[in-house]
Amino acid sequence: xxxxPPQPPSAISQILxxxxxxxxxxxxxxxxxxxxxxxxxxxxxEVARPVRLVVVAGPVxxxxxxxxxxxxxxxxxxxxxxxxFAWSDTLPAFERRCYxxxxxxxxxxxxxxxxxxxxVRYLHLRVSGEDLPLGELDLLFTDVSGESFERAxxxxxxxxxxGFLSQAHHFLLLMDCEKLVRKxxxxxxxxxxxxxxxxxxxxxxxxxNSLINVLWTKFDYFEVVxxxxxxxxxxxxxxxxxxxxxxxxxxxxxxxxxxxxxQVATLKFGHGLAxxxxxxxxxSPHDRAMNLLPPTTLGSRESELFAxxxxxxxxxxx
Amino acid sequence: xxxxxxxxxxxxxxxxxxxxxxxxALWYLVQHSQVLSALRLDKLDGDSxxxxxxxxxxxxxxxxxxxxxxxxxxxxMSLKDAQTGQTMTLSFPDLSxxxxxxxxxxxxxxQGYDNFLRQASGGILFxxxxxxxxPIRIDMANPLVEEMGGDQQGxxxxxDATSTPKPWDPERAPTQVQLVELLQFISGRDYFxxxxxxxxxxxxxxxxxxxKKSPSDWLAHEFPLFHQFLNSxxxxxxxxxxxxxxxxxxxxQRDAIVDKIPSERIEVVxxxxxxxxxxxxxxxxxxx
Numbered sequence: 001x002x003x004x005p006p007q008p009p010s011a012i013s014q015i016l017x018x019x020x021x022x023x024x025x026x027x028x029x030x031x032x033x034x035x036x037x038x039x040x041x042x043x044x045x046e047v048a049r050p051v052r053l054v055v056v057a058g059p060v061x062x063x064x065x066x067x068x069x070x071x072x073x074x075x076x077x078x079x080x081x082x083x084x085f086a087w088s089d090t091l092p093a094f095e096r097r098c099y100x101x102x103x104x105x106x107x108x109x110x111x112x113x114x115x116x117x118x119x120v121r122y123l124h125l126r127v128s129g130e131d132l133p134l135g136e137l138d139l140l141f142t143d144v145s146g147e148s149f150e151r152a153x154x155x156x157x158x159x160x161x162x163g164f165l166s167q168a169h170h171f172l173l174l175m176d177c178e179k180l181v182r183k184x185x186x187x188x189x190x191x192x193x194x195x196x197x198x199x200x201x202x203x204x205x206x207x208x209n210s211l212i213n214v215l216w217t218k219f220d221y222f223e224v225v226x227x228x229x230x231x232x233x234x235x236x237x238x239x240x241x242x243x244x245x246x247x248x249x250x251x252x253x254x255x256x257x258x259x260x261x262x263q264v265a266t267l268k269f270g271h272g273l274a275x276x277x278x279x280x281x282x283x284s285p286h287d288r289a290m291n292l293l294p295p296t297t298l299g300s301r302e303s304e305l306f307a308x309x310x311x312x313x314x315x316x317x318x
Numbered sequence: 319x320x321x322x323x324x325x326x327x328x329x330x331x332x333x334x335x336x337x338x339x340x341x342x343a344l345w346y347l348v349q350h351s352q353v354l355s356a357l358r359l360d361k362l363d364g365d366s367x368x369x370x371x372x373x374x375x376x377x378x379x380x381x382x383x384x385x386x387x388x389x390x391x392x393x394x395m396s397l398k399d400a401q402t403g404q405t406m407t408l409s410f411p412d413l414s415x416x417x418x419x420x421x422x423x424x425x426x427x428x429q430g431y432d433n434f435l436r437q438a439s440g441g442i443l444f445x446x447x448x449x450x451x452x453p454i455r456i457d458m459a460n461p462l463v464e465e466m467g468g469d470q471q472g473x474x475x476x477x478d479a480t481s482t483p484k485p486w487d488p489e490r491a492p493t494q495v496q497l498v499e500l501l502q503f504i505s506g507r508d509y510f511x512x513x514x515x516x517x518x519x520x521x522x523x524x525x526x527x528x529x530k531k532s533p534s535d536w537l538a539h540e541f542p543l544f545h546q547f548l549n550s551x552x553x554x555x556x557x558x559x560x561x562x563x564x565x566x567x568x569x570x571q572r573d574a575i576v577d578k579i580p581s582e583r584i585e586v587v588x589x590x591x592x593x594x595x596x597x598x599x600x601x602x603x604x605x606x
Contacts, residue, residue: 028429030425032425075543084546085546085550086547091495091499102453102454105456108460109456260457
């Protein structure tokens with residue numbers, strides 16, 4: 001469970017006072033905030049339960065947060081891929097991110113609030129399913145700004161600051177099809193994404209057993225054009241990524257995603273997410289041999305303890 | 319003669335979900351022999367003013383008084399099992415629905431509620447089928463707007479003046495999300511001992527009854543996330559889902575119900591319900 005940050009001491013008391021002629025102000029107990037989790041919260045969760053970390057990486061505006069909110073939205077209506085919603089320590093955090101795509105916002109067009117540059121935060125979702133080893137599994141998703149990944153792309157030192165990378169069970173590299181269909185933009189976008197992946201590998205933050213999933217996000221932009229040129233480009237780009245990185249990682253896969261399609265009616269809301277969820281739940285690099293020895297510079301802070309459980313040894317072969 | 323047992327049952331529910339109407343109908347039912355009920359009033363004991371007040375309103379087809387937000391009324395009933403003769407005292411806190419909304423929005427609850435939870439042997443969670451917020455997305459609503467001749471915008475269009483978003487207000491979150499959080503709060507308390515028996519009551523059942531679905535099917539269709547949560551956490555919350563019409567119908571159309579004997583206005587639907595007017599059967603399940 002998440003810890004509770006300090007609340008305004010008189011939050012409910014003020015409301016009670018305003019609604020009552022002779023207010024009786026009761027003693028109040030703080031409950032979990034439901035906000036995004038920080039590393040300390042994650043460490044507590046991870047001690048208590050098996051957790052799978054999904055890193056969602058990509059530049060600003062490629063659809064990272066929309067991917068997560070759309071998965072959460074799917075559970076609002078029915079189980080996904082046979083898995084049911086079981087718990088979330090971050091319900092208000094999900095709700096805030098969904099707000100601009102809901103009619104409750106009184107908008108006529110959907111949007112997603114941009115994730116601000118700053119600290120690393122996580123969203124939490126527990127799902128249940130008969131084929132899961134314990135009947136349920138906790139998923140943690142990074143909710144990190146695109147700026148952070150742009151910095152990591154440009155500097156291996158910056159990349160090494162993103163400690164969560166080395167803990168990832170799944171690394172999602174998002175490539176924005178809205179840009180990939182534009183000839184003047186496509187190679188620039190492809191280059192940036194491949195450079196980010198290279199930086200993560202060269203800095204030692206992603207190990208040789210990493211599960212890398214390239215997501216063609218906003219795939220409805222590809223579907224609406226359906227040109228042979230675009231199809232050929234995607235084949236070519238995929239081939240290049242496989243050639244460059246296929247031998248350096250545990251598994252490299254490619255998935256078409258349209259989390260919130262607007263361009264074609266043939267792709268439904270959350271296109272590709274059910275398959276992704278199934279993949280995340282069924283595959284983990286840690287099921288294979290992996291050196292989990294903690295680093296020798298083990299500290300006592302919760303974030304350091306968390307890191308010690310997850311960081312691959314520094315001599316992990318590349 | 320065995321000692322009288324004492325049970326605490328917590329009533330959980332957002333505003334206007336039928337908590338007080340349930341208590342009012344229950345207090346009337348257990349005092350009268352109009353229908354057979356599993357539990358009967360054993361004796362009056364202590365202050366019954368509040369229960370009498372709400373039961374009087376119920377019997378007179380008047381809305382029961384709204385529970386004040388700063389009120390933490392604790393009501394008790396001394397009841398007897400009609401079959402075994404065993405007597406028991408059932409206590410319920412009648413909290414306002416707003417106090418549960420505040421748990422979600424302000425992330426706090428009162429010491430009084432916490433104390434009651436600590437002693438509770440089960441709970442009843444109330445859901446109204448008349449008013450609840452669904453997680454409707456803009457992309458779901460736009461085709462309807464278009465069908466009705468309205469204008470819709472695509473994602474790439476410039477927002478118009480009406481598109482200025484209101485700031486996020488947690489109170490407008492889907493009802494099912496708020497309910498999940500209320501149960502997560504309960505099971506997160508250090509004294510929580512699973513399984514916690516939870517009767518989920520869909521109130522005003524005379525309305526959804528027309529859809530010819532069971533209460534469980536109705537809940538799965540209208541509150542799917544909450545239904546998934548209950549199924550996923552059956553080891554934490556052992557639940558039974560009921561449809562209950564405590565009033566028996568709409569008081570604005572009381573001609574349809576005034577000819578009925580008061581206790582027969584009550585309708586209870588759910589698995590293993592033997593008497594469709596017996597509001598005490600869900601209580602009996604909670605104490606089994």
